Amino acid sequence: MFNFASKLQMNNFDLRTIEALLTQPLRDLEIRVPDPANVAQAILEITGGHPSTTQNLCATLVDEFPNEHGAEVTRGRVERTALHASFLGEFADSLNHNIAPLGRYILAQMARSKRALFDLEFFMRSATAHSIRLERPAVSKQLTDLKDSGYMTVVDSAQHLQFKLAIATIQQVYRDSDPRDLVPEMLAAGQCTRVSSA
Numbered sequence: 698m699f700n701f702a703s704k705l706q707m708n709n710f711d712l713r714t715i716e717a718l719l720t721q722p723l724r725d726l727e728i729r730v731p732d733p734a735n736v737a738q739a740i741l742e743i744t745g746g747h748p749s750t751t752q753n754l755c756a757t758l759v760d761e762f763p764n765e766h767g768a769e770v771t772r773g774r775v776e777r778t779a780l781h782a783s784f785l786g787e788f789a790d791s792l793n794h795n796i797a798p799l800g801r802y803i804l805a806q807m808a809r810s811k812r813a814l815f816d817l818e819f820f821m822r823s824a825t826a827h828s829i830r831l832e833r834p835a836v837s838k839q840l841t842d843l844k845d846s847g848y849m850t851v852v853d854s855a856q857h858l859q860f861k862l863a864i865a866t867i868q869q870v871y872r873d874s875d876p877r878d879l880v881p882e883m884l885a886a887g888q889c890t891r892v893s894s895a
Contacts, residue, residue, distance in 0.1 A: 709746030709847045712737055719755060728762060729769035739775040745847045745864040753787040754779060779866060789870045796846070798882035799831070799889070800839045804848060805879065807862050808871035814852055814859040827877045829889040 710718070716737035723730050730736055744750040758778050762768045778784060792801060806823050807815055817836055824831045840860060843849045848867060852859045862868065883889045 710741070710748060710751055711746060712741050715740050715746065715751060718751075722755075723759075723770060726759060726762075727768070728759070729767070731769060731771065735772045736770055736775055739772040743775065743779045743864065743866050745866075747791070747847065749791050750788055750866075753791070754784055757781055757784040757787075780869065785866075785869055788866060792867075792870065796843070796848075797839065797888065798879050798886050799835060800843055802876050802879045802883060803836070803839055803843060804862075804867055805871040805874055805876040807849070807860070808868040809874075809876065814861050816857055816859050823876070824889065825892070827880055828892050829880055829883070830892050831889050835888055 712734075716733050719737055719740065720730055720733045740751060740754060744754055754775070758770060758775065760783075761774075761778060792804070796804070803820055806820060812819075817833065817840065820836050820840075821831055821833065840849075844851055844860065848863055849860045850863045852861060880889065884891065
């Protein structure tokens with residue numbers, strides 16, 4: 698978001714904010730929310746509190762309802778809606794517009810791996826399998842940006858920093874993708890170099 702020439706920083710919504718923003722608009726649409734705290738918790742777990750992702754999930758929820766009387770939103774309904782292609786497509790678009798190619802490469806690697814925890818070395822090794830070379834400072838910066846965005850969290854072990862996905866929705870978005878598809882974008886952005894396979 699921009700205010701004339703100044704960029705405005707928009708922080709992720711917290712649980713209370715999601716509950717407040719959700720309840721009244723749905724009431725205005727005559728949609729009941731019997732357990733707002735539980736529904737808000739489900740939305741937070743799915744979206745990480747990202748404003749645009751939260752808005753897209755709520756819009757997808759509302760679009761599901763025909764003009765019937767007595768409609769209601771429950772945690773189960775939110776969780777089912779989060780699997781809809783329309784919501785996942787919007788989430789993927791948001792990632793594509795807001796995360797650098799190297800950041801999306803990192804998220805895709807994490808989402809497709811069976812591991813729970815990742816460190817910088819994991820991403821450096823994965824690049825070798827895709828015939829590219831990554832620079833440690835660039836990967837470190839992307840890991841910091843992803844942590845600050847709320848898409849991943851840091852686990853500080855005695856040996857070194859490790860990272861894990863903060864929201865499972867990212868696994869749904871990247872489930873059928875191949876991280877190597879991001880290599881041309883990364884090359885174009887100068888975020889990696891090609892290594893000849895000799």
